[in-house]
Amino acid sequence: xxNSSTPDPLDQFVALSAILTxxxxxxxxxQLDTHGTAAAYLAYATQQGGSAFTxxxxxxxxxxxQPPDTIAKLILQQSGxxxxxxxxxxxxxxxxxxxxxxxxxxxxxxxxxxxxPFVVISSDAYTQGWAWRVGQAHPMGYSDLRFGxxxxxxxxxxxxxxxx
Amino acid sequence: xxxxxDVVIIGAGISGALIAKQLGAxxxxxxxxxxxxxxxxxxxxxxxxxxxxxxKVPESPYTPPIVVADAQGIQNPSNPSTxxxxxxxxxxxxxxxxxxxxxxLDQQGPLAFASTYERVGGGTMRHWLGTSLRFVPNxxxxxxxxxxxxxxxxxxxxxxxxxxxxxxxxxVAAAVADQxxxxxxxxxxxxxxxxxxxxxxxxxxxxxxxxNLPPVEDIKLDVSNTPAGRNSIPYQNRRQCAGNTNCIxxxxxxxxxxxxVTLADALQYPTxxxxxxxxxxxxxxxxxxxxxxxxxxxxxxxxxxxxxxxSVSATRYVIAAHAIxxxxxxxxxxxxxxxxxxxxxxxxxxxxHLMDHPIYLSWALAKDPVYGYRGPLATGGIESMRDGAFxxxxxxxxxxxxxxxxxxxxxxxxxxxxxxxxxTNASQLNPGxxxxxxxxxxxALNTALTRQFRLGFLMEQTPDDDCAVTLSxxxxxxxxxxxxxxxxxxxxxxxxxxxxxxxxxxQIYGAMDAHEYTLAPDPSLLGKDPTVxxxxxxxxxxxxxxxxxxxxxAYFRYxxxxxxxxxxxxxxxSTNSVVDSQQRSWDHSNLFLVGSGVFPTVATGNPxxxxxxxxxxxxxxxxxxxx
Numbered sequence: 062x063x064n065s066s067t068p069d070p071l072d073q074f075v076a077l078s079a080i081l082t083x084x085x086x087x088x089x090x091x092q093l094d095t096h097g098t099a100a101a102y103l104a105y106a107t108q109q110g111g112s113a114f115t116x117x118x119x120x121x122x123x124x125x126x127q128p129p130d131t132i133a134k135l136i137l138q139q140s141g142x143x144x145x146x147x148x149x150x151x152x153x154x155x156x157x158x159x160x161x162x163x164x165x166x167x168x169x170x171x172x173x174x175x176x177x178p179f180v181v182i183s184s185d186a187y188t189q190g191w192a193w194r195v196g197q198a199h200p201m202g203y204s205d206l207r208f209g210x211x212x213x214x215x216x217x218x219x220x221x222x223x224x225x
Numbered sequence: 226x227x228x229x230x231d232v233v234i235i236g237a238g239i240s241g242a243l244i245a246k247q248l249g250a251x252x253x254x255x256x257x258x259x260x261x262x263x264x265x266x267x268x269x270x271x272x273x274x275x276x277x278x279x280x281k282v283p284e285s286p287y288t289p290p291i292v293v294a295d296a297q298g299i300q301n302p303s304n305p306s307t308x309x310x311x312x313x314x315x316x317x318x319x320x321x322x323x324x325x326x327x328x329x330l331d332q333q334g335p336l337a338f339a340s341t342y343e344r345v346g347g348g349t350m351r352h353w354l355g356t357s358l359r360f361v362p363n364x365x366x367x368x369x370x371x372x373x374x375x376x377x378x379x380x381x382x383x384x385x386x387x388x389x390x391x392x393x394x395x396x397v398a399a400a401v402a403d404q405x406x407x408x409x410x411x412x413x414x415x416x417x418x419x420x421x422x423x424x425x426x427x428x429x430x431x432x433x434x435x436x437n438l439p440p441v442e443d444i445k446l447d448v449s450n451t452p453a454g455r456n457s458i459p460y461q462n463r464r465q466c467a468g469n470t471n472c473i474x475x476x477x478x479x480x481x482x483x484x485x486v487t488l489a490d491a492l493q494y495p496t497x498x499x500x501x502x503x504x505x506x507x508x509x510x511x512x513x514x515x516x517x518x519x520x521x522x523x524x525x526x527x528x529x530x531x532x533x534x535x536s537v538s539a540t541r542y543v544i545a546a547h548a549i550x551x552x553x554x555x556x557x558x559x560x561x562x563x564x565x566x567x568x569x570x571x572x573x574x575x576x577x578h579l580m581d582h583p584i585y586l587s588w589a590l591a592k593d594p595v596y597g598y599r600g601p602l603a604t605g606g607i608e609s610m611r612d613g614a615f616x617x618x619x620x621x622x623x624x625x626x627x628x629x630x631x632x633x634x635x636x637x638x639x640x641x642x643x644x645x646x647x648x649t650n651a652s653q654l655n656p657g658x659x660x661x662x663x664x665x666x667x668x669a670l671n672t673a674l675t676r677q678f679r680l681g682f683l684m685e686q687t688p689d690d691d692c693a694v695t696l697s698x699x700x701x702x703x704x705x706x707x708x709x710x711x712x713x714x715x716x717x718x719x720x721x722x723x724x725x726x727x728x729x730x731x732q733i734y735g736a737m738d739a740h741e742y743t744l745a746p747d748p749s750l751l752g753k754d755p756t757v758x759x760x761x762x763x764x765x766x767x768x769x770x771x772x773x774x775x776x777x778x779a780y781f782r783y784x785x786x787x788x789x790x791x792x793x794x795x796x797x798x799s800t801n802s803v804v805d806s807q808q809r810s811w812d813h814s815n816l817f818l819v820g821s822g823v824f825p826t827v828a829t830g831n832p833x834x835x836x837x838x839x840x841x842x843x844x845x846x847x848x849x850x851x852x
Contacts, residue, residue, distance in 0.1 A: 196675055199470070
């Protein structure tokens with residue numbers, strides 16, 4: 062969306078998020094973004110994720126012309142656990158509206174008997190969680206659907222998550 | 226303010242609200258004392274607290290907050306000794322179940338009482354599901370028919386007209402044609418106030434799958450639409466259900482009935498008033514054996530001490546404070562030693578026979594998508610095994626079909642999402658432990674979530690002597706009042722219901738060609754995890770001692786249904802019950818004890834509709850008493 066030579070950090074964040082989540086950039090950050098989720102998440106991750114998060118954005122910026130799959134593998138498989146964990150925290154933020162500190166994710170990967178700690182980012186974030194929509198449903202306790210909808214099939218997955 | 230009323234009611238839940246409304250309509254003067262905070266006008270705050278809760282447990286929206294956040298923002302159970310009005314939470318059923326700095330109940334075991342309640346205007350029905358089943362006729366005569374448990378002093382036919390009145394007040398959506406099973410009858414021309422809530426695709430998949438299932442213990446299983454206290458059309462100035470899949474803990478649009486609806490109606494009468502943050506702490510009995518007053522404490526800060534005390538008097542008294550707080554109040558009321566065993570307790574039965582519908586929870590992936598996480602939390606069930614000859618041998622149960630995927634069993638979609646993102650396998654759905662991203666993540670998660678469903682088997686627990694509410698000699702709340710102490714266990718009859726439930730679940734999944742993922746607890750958890758028990762039985766399903774040659778030992782984890790029942794049961798005799806069939810104390814004729822505590826058995830349906838019917842009946846009796 063930015064025409065300047067310096068990429069817009071929000072656009073970069075959304076493009077990276079689309080690669081990680083599998084949800085189209087124009088769904089994560091629609092032109093008319095009434096919830097402002099992408100901007101809120103960028104701010105939140107910048108604050109909570111510290112240098113790991115800014116490093117993740119820089120790694121993406123350096124490789125943004127690569128094919129998406131190459132970028133994803135570079136981040137998740139070839140740049141160390143700390144980079145993978147911050148990227149996974151970003152993915153989970155979109156899916157669950159919650160922030161999972163990366164150190165907690167690393168601990169959980171080693172031992173699932175102790176739940177990974179998390180904080181719900183905001184009530185708005187909870188209601189915009191993508192996990193439920195990927196399940197062709199809606200966050201529990203938040204729906205704009207109407208009486209009886211559950212008696213029939215849901216909206217198609219492709220319509221919900223966008224992309225090709 | 227006057228301190229003399231026709232009736233004083235303790236508790237502003239469903240029973241108290243229904244009775245207050247009936248008395249108000251009859252022009253009687255009524256004062257309600259509610260221990261908790263005002264439940265009116267704070268709906269947005271409840272929703273916000275729910276959305277931000279890390280554990281979206283039934284208590285999570287309500288006040289005072291059941292958790293406090295630490296410096297990292299992680300929410301932990303509030304310390305009940307700091308709360309003027311404490312309450313239990315399902316967050317204290319793990320290793321912390323006997324930690325008095327987290328658990329409100331002083332649980333003595335051997336098993337944990339796993340259900341919880343609210344202390345707030347509107348009561349525990351703030352977080353109810355909405356299930357409004359009538360009991361079946363044999364529930365009221367189970368001793369006579371099957372030689373087990375206890376008979377009620379009333380019959381289904383006695384209660385039938387009151388069921389209809391309760392269904393009108395709650396606003397129940399159902400059709401008579403779907404509900405006239407196992408002997409349930411309706412008055413001539415009766416119709417429910419609203420048409421049924423449509424069934425879910427999960428209900429349809431289960432119904433289709435079991436159509437050709439052979440009978441289980443001679444019982445043909447069928448899926449029934451579940452009567453619900455949710456609006457299928459606009460009713461009582463409230464909206465039609467929009468399927469937010471969140472009846473528990475809170476309907477975001479109040480399409481689900483809760484008792485603040487009736488309470489608001491009651492308070493419209495000029496003779497009905499309420500005091501919130503007012504904790505009854507003693508029932509005063511005079512020399513003639515009549516209740517002559519209620520002493521109470523008031524607090525300003527939910528985290529603070531009592532700031533005032535007072536006393537009120539009335540002609541009739543109604544205790545409607547639930548099956549744990551009601552016996553707590555009765556037992557606390559020793560009248561300086563003149564009622565050393567508490568009020569209304571000449572039988573010694575106050576606090577005895579605490580019950581629940583312990584749940585056997587099972588879960589599976591359907592062959593094809595069933596699209597859970599949509600619609601009300603439950604719209605259908607299998608009611609077929611609520612009654613039958615097998616009741617002489619093991620507990621009956623109803624089967625609730627969940628519409629919320631694996632949210633109840635494993636906390637999904639969180640657990641499975643973490644598995645696919647992180648490459649873990651806590652859900653059992655990522656056995657290759659492959660971390661996913663992009664379209665692979667979307668596809669795997671969609672395949673999992675759209676096929677998930679669960680069945681919950683609500684067991685009729687027997688009324689047993691080793692399940693009781695007493696007063697903790699050790700732990701107090703912020704007001705200095707003793708917290709409830711609980712003893713809890715299951716009989717072999719109850720446990721054998723779990724054995725049959727497990728077997729039945731597996732048969733249902735087999736008939737559906739679904740893949741079962743139910744996890745039995747590891748045997749090493751027995752005696753360590755307070756929600757795990759075992760049962761050993763022979764090839765005829767007869768319980769036998771552990772270690773018997775050829776016998777099978779099964780291990781189960783159970784969950785609470787939120788059905789807090791028993792503890793001041795009704796009966797035919799003052800020596801074996803606390804109240805008579807009118808819910809009047811045998812010992813004090815101007816004292817009524819109402820709510821699910823009067824149930825002699827927990828029966829086979831969710832308790833709300835029955836306790837509401839009984840409350841309406843009690844209201845009529847009280848009006849007649851007052852003349």
